[in-house]
Amino acid sequence: MTAIAATPPAPLSMKQVLLCGALIVTLSMGIRHGFGLWLQPITMDRGWSRETFAFALAIQNLAWGLAGPFAGMLADRFGAFRVLIVGSLLYAAGLVLMAVSTSGLAFTGSAGLILGMAQSGTTYAVVYGVIGRNVAPEKRSWAMGVAAAAGSFGQFLMVPVENWLIGSFGWQNALFLLGCLALAIAPLAFGLKEPKATPQAGAHHQSIGHALREAFSYPSFQLLMAGYFVCGFQVVFIGVHMPSYLKDNGLTPNVATTALALIGLFNVFGTYAAGSLGQRMQKKYILSSIYALRSVAIVIFLSVPLTPWSVYIFASVMGFLWLSTVPPTNAVIAQIFGVQYMSMLGGFVFLSHQVGSFLGVWLGGKLYDTTGSYDVVWWIAVALGIFAAIVNLPVRESAIVRRAPATA
Template sequence: MAAAGGAIYALGLVLAAMISGAAGLNLTLGFLVGLGMTGVTFVVAIGAAMRAVPPERRGLAAGIVTDGGSVGQFLLVPVAPGLITGFGWRESFLIFAALAGAMVLLAIGIAGRPALPQTGSAHVQTYGEALREAAGHSGFWLLNAGFFVCGFHVAFVATHLPAFLGDRGLDPALGARALALVGLFNILGSYVFGMSADRWRKKHVLAGIYLARAVLIALFLAFPVTPLSVTLFACTMGFLWLGTVPLTSGLVGQIFGVRYMSTLFGIVFLSHQLGSLFGAWGAGYAYNATRSYDLAWQISIAIAVLAALLHWPIRGAPVSRLQAA
C-alpha cells in the first residue's frame, strides 16, 4: 500500500506540472495527491512501527514516525519558494515528484500484517469483528471527534496563516518562515509527546494539548501581531502541532490491539482529514463572507476547549477481549 501511495503521489505531482486550469488542479493536487497520501501517511507507517516494538515503547515509536513528516516540512517549506524562483513552478513540481517517488523504494521497510497465532484453538478476530468492536466503544468516537479538531487546526494554520499575516501588513515571507518553524518545533513536540504516551495517561495529555492550543491562540490574538509574536506562536504551535498523533494512535492500539491498528486509526484519521477540509475550505469561506479571519480563530479556540473536554471520559483500558487473552 505504501509503495502504491508513493507512486500515485508522484504521478499527481508530475501531472500537476502540466495543468492549465482549475479542473486539472482538482484532479492532480486534489484527487491524485490526496489519494496517494492515504498510502504513505501516519496511518500505515505508525501501524507498522507499533507492531515492531514492545507495548511499552509504542508511543515513542509513533512519535519518531511522526517526526519524519516534521523533518520534511521543516526542510522543504523554505526550499519551495527558492525552487519556484530559480526553476519555475512546473519544474519545482517535477523535483518534488522525484522526491515522492523515493517513497516507493522506502516502502520496502514497512512490515505487513502480523502473523496469525500458532495455537489452533485461539480465535483470530476478523475484520468485521474489529469494526463492530470499535463502533460499540464510546472512546473510539470521542477520539474521532478530538482528531477532527486537530485536523481543523493544522489545516487552518498551514493554509491561512500567511494570508492572515499579509492582512496585518506583515511580509508574506514571514508566513513561510513561520510554517518552517512549526515543522522544526514539531520534531521536538512529537518526540516528547511520544515518550509521554508511554509514561502517562494518554487521554490526559491529549486534553492538555488541546487546552494549550486554545490558550495559545487566545494569547496570539490578544496582543499586536508582530514578527516576534508570530515567531513565538509558530514555535509553540509547532511543539503542539502533531503531538496528538502518537497519543491518539497509541490509545487506539492500547484499547483495541495492534492487529487492525492501521484500519481503526485510519478511520480516526479520516475524521482528522474531514476537520482539515473545514479548516482549509471553511476558514476561507468565512473569510470571504466576513473579510476577516476573526471568526475562524474564534472557532479554533472554542473547538479546542471542546476537544479537551471530550477526551476526559475516554476509557483507556483494553477491551475485554484483550484482557481475557
C-alpha cells in the first residue's frame, strides 16, 4: 500500500498574504495592547480590586494559549480563513460583553475566556501558518517579520486611539466601538483563503498524532517553549501593569499612554529587524540576545530615578525587544518541522507563552495587593530573562531527519 498525501496547491500571492495577514494582526494585536488603559476606569467604576481585573486578563492570556493549538489545528485542516471569521465574531462579542459585565465572574468570562479564544483565532499562529505555506523558505523569516511589524504598528496606532475613545465616549462606549472594529477581520480573512489540496499517491503524509509526538520529544522544541514562557510573562506584566505602576509613582496617565505607544512604535522596527536578521544568522542567538537585553533594560529602569524621560527611553528599548521574539521563534519551528502543521505547533509553543502571560499579569495584581508594590514582580522578570537567554543557546535549527515511510 502506498502512502497518500495532499498535493500542495498553487501558493497565494505573497503580497496578498502579507497585506491581509498584516491588517488582521494589526487589528487583533492593536486592540488588545491597550487593555491596560481600562484597568483604573473599570475598577473604580465597578468597585473592584486590581486583582479582579488582572485575573480576568490572566484568564484571557491562558484561554488564548489553551485554545491556540486547537485553532491552529483547525486552520491547518480546514483553512485559516474559517478560523479567522469565527475569531472575528468572538472578538466583537467579547468586547461588547466586557463592557456590560457587572460582576467579576461575568468580566472574567467576557474579557477573559471569550476574548482569549477570539485572539487564538486571529493572531500569529493562524496567520503564520498561511505565510509559511505560501512564502518561499528563503523569504519566510523576513515575511514573518513584516507581519509582526504590522501587529506592532497596530499597537502604536491603537493605544492613543483607545485612550481618546475612553476620554471622549467613556470606557463602555469605547469597548462597543472596538467591537465594531473587530468585525473588520472577517472580510480580510478571505484574502488568506487557500485552495484545497488534492490527493497525491506516493507521498508521505504525517498524522497529527505523529507530528505532536515528534515535536514534544524533540529537545529544541522544549527549549523554545521554555523561552517563550518568559516572553509572555515579561511583556504582559509590563503591558497591563505599567500604566498603574507609573500612576502610583506620581506620573500622569499621559506618560503611560505615550509609553505604550512607544512600545508599539519601536516594536515595528524590532520585529522587522529580527525577521530580517533571521535570514542571515542563527535565530537562537537572536532570541538569546533579546531575552538578555530585556533583563538589562529592566535593571537599568529600576535603578535610575523615575521620570517621564526615563519611562520613554525604557519603553522605546523594550518596544524594540517586545515581539521581536515572534518571527525567529516561528521561523525555527518551520525550519525544524516543516510547514504542514505549523499553525498547530506554533499554537503549542504559544500556549507556553500564554502560561507565562497568565502568571505575569495575575502575579502583578496579586503581589501588588499583598505588598503594595510591583517590585517583586519586576525582579522576577529580570531573573526569567536571564534564564531564557541561556536555554535558547542549545536550540538546533536544522531540519529534523525523518525515516522514509515503508511501502508494500
